[in-house]
Amino acid sequence: MNQTAILESISATEPMLPHPAIVSAVRPEAYGISTFSLEYADPTLATGFSPGQFNMIHLPGFGEVAISICSDPRTPAVMEHTVRYAGSVTRAIGRLKPGDTVGLRGPYGNPWPMDLVEGRDLMIASGGIGLAPLRPVILEALHRRNSFGRILLLYGGRTPQDLLYTDEYERWLNGGIEMYVSVDRADETWKGQVGVIPMAFYRTRLDHRRTLVFTCGPEIMMRFVIYEAMARRIPKEAIYVSMERNMKCAIGFCGHCQLGPVFICKQGPVFRFSAIEPFFGREEF
Numbered sequence: 250m251n252q253t254a255i256l257e258s259i260s261a262t263e264p265m266l267p268h269p270a271i272v273s274a275v276r277p278e279a280y281g282i283s284t285f286s287l288e289y290a291d292p293t294l295a296t297g298f299s300p301g302q303f304n305m306i307h308l309p310g311f312g313e314v315a316i317s318i319c320s321d322p323r324t325p326a327v328m329e330h331t332v333r334y335a336g337s338v339t340r341a342i343g344r345l346k347p348g349d350t351v352g353l354r355g356p357y358g359n360p361w362p363m364d365l366v367e368g369r370d371l372m373i374a375s376g377g378i379g380l381a382p383l384r385p386v387i388l389e390a391l392h393r394r395n396s397f398g399r400i401l402l403l404y405g406g407r408t409p410q411d412l413l414y415t416d417e418y419e420r421w422l423n424g425g426i427e428m429y430v431s432v433d434r435a436d437e438t439w440k441g442q443v444g445v446i447p448m449a450f451y452r453t454r455l456d457h458r459r460t461l462v463f464t465c466g467p468e469i470m471m472r473f474v475i476y477e478a479m480a481r482r483i484p485k486e487a488i489y490v491s492m493e494r495n496m497k498c499a500i501g502f503c504g505h506c507q508l509g510p511v512f513i514c515k516q517g518p519v520f521r522f523s524a525i526e527p528f529f530g531r532e533e534f
């Protein structure tokens with residue numbers, strides 16, 4: 250390979266180069282789930298992100314994973330990532346402590362369409378760790394609450410101990426977010442609702458002419474939410490989903506995250522439901 254070809258291949262791979270970032274805080278959320286605050290060592294790299302976008306977190310010797318940015322878009326210098334310890338990379342992230350360094354690149358992906366929500370109602374339906382990519386939507390909505398109509402949050406976890414961001418719920422409620430939090434299995438500490446998210450949805454009144462739906466969570470939950478929304482005459486074009494698939498490059502090179510004709514990393518992870526309906530629910534292989 251001549252010098253030019255080598256330089257070309259370096260510049261072609263540069264978009265995938267992770268940059269050092271410092272772990273500035275670690276906050277346990279639930280069993281096997283913590284939130285990691287990351288700050289670029291070179292602060293000029295923190296150029297901002299939009300709700301729903303994700304970063305690639307790289308740990309030398311383990312690999313790289315896609316993780317949603319779950320913090321306030323108005324403080325881009327400190328980006329929070331809630332990580333569930335699922336496999337080798339996320340378990341290694343789980344061992345990080347404040348002061349440790351990781352590789353970081355991003356932000357990537359198509360965000361939630363916040364501009365479309367202005368002046369309309371929004372129903373957020375999420376389950377488990379699916380609340381992570383929707384938390385920036387809530388935080389942004391709190392900043393300019395008067396720009397939006399009703400904001401409803403339906404959120405479900407398996408048990409009370411599995412719920413994320415519980416210490417923020419009071420602030421969200423006081424900021425004008427209507428919240429319906431439920432668990433599949435209650436214990437003696439739980440004073441809230443018991444049941445899956447679709448049950449909470451059945452009890453919710455919505456104006457189909459002005460409501461947008463944002464949903465993220467287990468695909469079975471999203472399927473119920475989408476079909477119940479459509480049964481309420483909310484158009485497919487007003488329903489947005491965030492999809493997760495096994496992801497490698499995050500920039501549309503490798504095809505690992507392909508869903509039918511679309512790449513989740515480039516055209517997603519947030520999609521208008523009508524754009525992916527034929528492929529929704531299709532198994533990864």
Ligand SMILES: Cc1cc2nc3c(=O)[nH]c(=O)nc-3n(C[C@H](O)[C@H](O)[C@H](O)COP(=O)(O)OP(=O)(O)OC[C@H]3O[C@@H](n4cnc5c(N)ncnc54)[C@H](O)[C@@H]3O)c2cc1C
Nearest residue numbers: 314315316317331332333335336337338339493494495518
């Ligand atoms: C756009 C996007 C945003 C994401 N945001 C978050 C986030 O905020 N927090 C978080 O904890 N995770 C998130 N993930 C998922 C995370 O990237 C994967 O769980 C990651 O592969 C775990 O890597 P690992 O090496 O630890 O486990 P692996 O060894 O890769 O996987 C462990 C197990 O999880 C399964 N798995 C891997 N990836 C997925 C997936 N995407 N969906 C379902 N099952 C999977 C594998 O098949 C395997 O059974 C996101 C993924 C995408 C694509």
